Amino acid sequence: MKKWMLLCLPWIGLVHAQTMEEFSVSVEEVFIDNMPGLQSFAWAQHNGLWLLPGGRTDGLHEHMPPSAFPESGENNTIYVISPETNEVWTAETEGLSSTIREQLASxxxxxxxxxxxxxxxxxxxxYTDTADHATFPYLMVIDVPGLINAVMTGEDISPFIMQTAHSDMANTGGHMGKLNGRYFLAGGQRFDGRYNPHGxxxxxxxxADRVLWFTTSVDDVLHVNIxxxxxxxxxxxxxxxxxxxxxxxxxDLYYTMFSGVFRPDIDLPWLDGVHVFPDHYSTLPSMTQLLNQYHTASLPIYAEDPYAMHTLFFGGIGLYYYEGGNLYIDSLVPFTSNISRMTTTGGDFSEYLMEASMPGWLGASAEFIPLETEGWYADGILQLDQLPYENNHVGYIVGGIESEFRNIFMLTGTSWASTKVFRVMLNRTGTMVGTSETAQRDLKIYPNPAENFVVIEWAxxxxxxxxxxxxNGDSLQTGQLQTGRNELPLNTVPAGMYWLRIQNDKGVVVHQLVKN
Known part of the structure; x- marks a missing residue:
């Protein structure tokens, strides 16, 4: 059953960024002739040229076999694209070995x-070896400049691709990173067979339920060393x-895993995250990301003085979405046009709704490709302090799923792989004048986690x-708060995670509450 809850514009938990942001962003569509429609692909770049292998050329997958993930929607072409000169080069993969060709089309x-x-x-x-759909048990290594040149000149592309079989590399929906000289695979799954939502x-x-660390080596062949x-x-x-x-x-460099799907206890997205460091990981139980939980075009931004680490998410799919000044929850997890920002200043995260939005149901399974401007990026992170104050072109949003409607879970043929490309512009607008921490000066909520009751001190x-x-968005208790101490009984509330929403004529506070 679909359940939803309407929340007015909150100023704690999810903060409107109009008067609070260190920067603003905008997206402008640019047109590239013969741009392919791709979603869930990989990318690399070299000297301003994009290399785009893999992915799919259709929209959101159908929900019943044998229609889910048809071979006709696989991308069997390697693309090289110049956004500056508006040129596209292609190479077909049909002459490669079957395992390389099929993994490149995944x-x-x-x-x-x-x-x-x-x-x-x-x-x-x-996957021909199983005569069925599968998660490929391979690691592939591509020489990016070599493959780009071969595609552009029409030469043989096979010398620039190596592949090795390793069962631990069978991963879809996970991510790869590198810290202190070691690669790692984080999260994801192994999915073999045709998708069926009814199990x-x-x-x-x-x-996968893990972070897997590995290195590679090459003699005559490629090796994976766990x-x-x-x-x-x-x-x-x-x-x-x-x-x-x-x-x-x-x-210090680290990675953050933001939300994702699905929680083991309920068929809904995660709202928290995980930090991955070179020698340990750290869970973030107090982090609450309401918007943009699925993979989408995203951009990390670092401010040195004062310190802040921002991450932007451009559209996509999420449990919550903003529309008309109101926050909605939809357990069918629809498409959204919201651009959101998660920010930490060294402690907890705050979430912000950006003033700009995507021009449609866009962003899901898209990629952000940064502009290779000298000094602007380090380790893939935009260095905010290095930018001029206005009209900074920082990168592009490429491809993804474009949808005709917000919620299309059972609507066949209403989405497609987008051919659209958006220029992302950033303006620095000065220092932040407020945070969610200062906004909640009139409010204290404790204990949290709570057992038999929770105290709300309202100043x-x-x-x-x-x-x-x-x-799930169900309202369990409502009432009025008086100035001073208010005690809410929780005796009849089952253990779990809840949201405490407090509203007056100045706005709405949304706090996460855990009941033991």
């Missing part, structure tokens, strides 16, 4: 560009999420209303 692979090398793990598609006998599905395995089913049981590099206040000199809501 979707939702884990990949990472390391200098002139693109690593490409797993991916889902038709029929057409497939097997195993979440270093260690961090398994945690309660933390890494997520796929189709966003993972971005981040910088700490000390300038404002006007009444407010409250609503306790569960993770």
């Amino acid at each position: 979707t939702n692979m884990a990949y990472f560009q390391d200098g002139d090398t693109l690593l490409f793990a797993g991916g889902y598609g038709y 029929g006998a057409s497939f097997t599905q195993t979440y 270093a260690e395995d961090w398994t945690d089913a309660g933390t890494f049981h997520r796929r189709d999420y966003n993972m971005l590099p981040q910088l700490s206040a000390d300038g 404002a000199q006007q009444e407010a209303s409250y609503m306790l809501v569960n993770s």
Whole structure:
């Protein structure tokens, strides 16, 4: 059953960024002749040229076999694109060995560009060896400049692609990164067979539930060397999420896994995240990401003084969405045009709704490709302090799924792989004048986690209303708050995660509450 809840514009938990942002963004469509429609693909770049292998040429997958993920929607072409000269070059993969050709046509692979090398793990598609759809048990390594040149000149592309079989590389919906000289595969799943939303006998599905560290070596062949395995089913049981590099206040590099799907206890997205460091990981139980939980075009932005680490998410799919000044929850997890931002200043995260939005239901399974401007990026992270104050072209949003409607879960043929490309512009607008921490000076909520009751201390000199809501959007309690101490009984509330919504004439506060 579809359940939804309407929340007015909140100023804590989800903060409107109109008067609070250090920067603003806008998106402008640019037109590239013969641009392919691709979604869930991999990318690399070299000297302003994009290399786009893999992915699909159709829209959101159908929901019944044998219609789900047809071979006709696989991308069997390697594209090289110049956004500056408006040129597109292509090479077909039909002359390659079957395992390389089929993995190159797969979707939702884990990949990472390391200098002139693109690593490409797993991916889902038709696999001749099993005569069925499968997650490919291979790691592929691509010479990016060499392959780009071969595609542009029409030369043989096979010398620039290496592949090796390794069962641990069978991953779809995960992400790949690199820290301290080691690669890692985070989250994701192994999915073999045809997709069926009703859990029929057409497939097997195993979440990775881990971060897998490895290195590679090459003599005459490519080797994968497994270093260690961090398994945690309660933390890494997520796929189709966003993972971005981040910088700490000390300038140390790490990664954050943002939300994703699906929670083991309920068929809904995660709202929290995980930090991955070179020697450990850290869960973020107090983090709440309401918007843009599925993989979408995204951009990490670092500000050094004062320190802030921002991550932008451009459209996509999420449990919550904003429309007309109101926040909605939809358990069918629809498409959204919202552009959101998660920001940390060294402690908890705050979430912001950006003033700009995507021009339609766009962004899901799209990619952000940064502009290679000297000094602007380090480790894939935009350095905000290095930018001029106005009219900064920082990169492009490429491809993804474009939808005719917000919610198309059972609407066949109402989405497609987008041919659209958007220029992303950023303006610095000065320092932040407020945060969610200063906005909540009139409010204290404790204990959290709570057991038999929770105390709300309300310092404002006007009444407010409250609503306790569960993770499905059902209202469990409502009432009025008086200035001073208010005690809410929780004796009849089951253990779990809840939302406490407090509203007065100045706005709405949304706090996460855990009941033990």
